Amino acid sequence: MRIGVLGCASIAERRVLPALGLAAEIELAAVASRDPAKAARFAERFGCAAAAGYEELLDDPGIEAVYLPLPTGLHERWAERALAAGKHVLAEKPLTTSERATARLYDTARAAGLVLMENLMFVRHRQHREVAALVASGAIGEVREMTAEFGIPPLPEDDIRHVAALGGGALLDMGVYPVRAAQFHLGGPLDVVGGVRRYDPVRDVDVSCTAVLVSPAGVPARIAVGSERGYRASYTLWGAEGRITVERAFTPPPDHRPVVHIERQGVTEVRRLAPDDHFLALARRFASAVRGSLGPAEAAEDERQTLQQARTLDALAADTRRIPL
Structure with missing residues (x-):
């Protein structure tokens, strides 16, 4: 191709x-x-x-x-x-x-x-399927809550993500990651319960968003994204019998060995998973879709997930309180 x-x-x-x-x-x-x-x-x-x-x-x-x-x-x-x-x-x-x-x-x-x-590559990384398999095996019991966070240091003054007319702001730039992670593990569509967005009144773009979503099964997901803070890209699934935390969940380089923490009864097990190149996986998926080998069901699922994600981002923009810096 x-x-x-x-x-x-x-x-x-x-x-x-x-x-x-x-x-x-x-x-x-x-x-x-x-x-x-x-x-x-x-x-x-x-x-x-x-x-x-x-x-x-x-x-x-x-x-x-x-x-x-x-x-x-x-x-x-x-x-x-x-x-x-x-x-x-x-x-x-x-x-x-x-x-x-x-x-x-x-x-x-x-x-x-x-x-x-859509080139949302992180969901193509094997680590998330391995975490889902751990949850399905009962490693932490029934999931009661999820937390997902993505934060980055201050952007350069001339960065396009400061420009509202170009779709700038933390919600569109980073919000896709915790939203899609919650969809992946909890299912969708997700409803927005409420939250807060801090925004720059001069540039008219949001710099952070903290909100609570809820899955169709009633499981809450607390998400937080923002610039002008220390780097963090992680999520935690909190179950009836323990917790699983994935560090560097959204932006691992191809040679990175993902680290998963499994906490049960006060004991933490640290697992290092095999590296994976989610950019390459997404490129190959796109090529497969173009050549017709992806399959209509998988293509329809990709579309459904992207539309649910877009709907949640719209709701986060509409249904959270906007507070100036």
């Missing part, structure tokens, strides 16, 4: 393009940027062509699919243009800024017989 890249974002350079290069099913054909010099630098590093602009890349009949690492607020526009050009689309998370826009894009892709997939 020959894929082109619209945009030269950091996540593309550091993680996704190297993963695409490892996937035998994928050939990185071209990269486009608003900055020709940046496109040329990316092209040289990753051994592909540099397109003169987004439209030129989309007009190339030899490119079957595109990857969009653009700011969130631009996903809808360029995913729609890519689908109109007959290209399959892999877009960075979140797929769009709303459930309504996400549903519309899926309808467009389905009508055109094209694949649309």
Whole structure:
């Protein structure tokens, strides 16, 4: 599958393009940027062509699919243009800024017989399936509550995540992780009970969100995300007989050996799991979907999970109290 890249974002350079290069099913054909010099630098590093602009890349009949690492607020526009050009689309998370826009894009892709997939890679890491298997085995008894947290240090002043018009803010940038982790382990859709979002009144973007969600079975999930704090990316499942905590749950590099803490009756067992490359796993899943080997049931489940996630993010934006810094 020959894929082109619209945009030269950091996540593309550091993680996704190297993963695409490892996937035998994928050939990185071209990269486009608003900055020709940046496109040329990316092209040289990753051994592909540099397109003169987004439209030129989309007009190339030899490119079957595109990857969009653009700011969130631009996903809808360029995913729609890519689908109109007959290209399959892999877009960075979140797929769009709303459930309504996400549903519309899926309808467009389905009508055109094209694949649309969100690049939320962490759920493809084996560690989460292994944790789910531990829970299913009764390792901590019936799950009573979940806590999920994702925090990062202050962003540079010129970071696009400070720009409201580009879909900036902590909720859209980081909220997808604890929300999707809760969906993965508790099921969905998740209802928002309440919460608080702190926001920057000058930039009009939220810098943190702390909220309580509840699963269809009535299990609560406490989530917290935010910038301007020490790094943390973890979740805990608290059961009737113990707790399981996963550290570095959302952003482990390919060579990282995940650490899982299992607490029972005052005794903590530490398990180190095998490394896994969730970026590569997601790239291969996308290629399988394009080639038709993923299966309609799995593709439908991907869409359902992404739409539920978008619905919860919409509810978090609407149903939490907004407090200025």
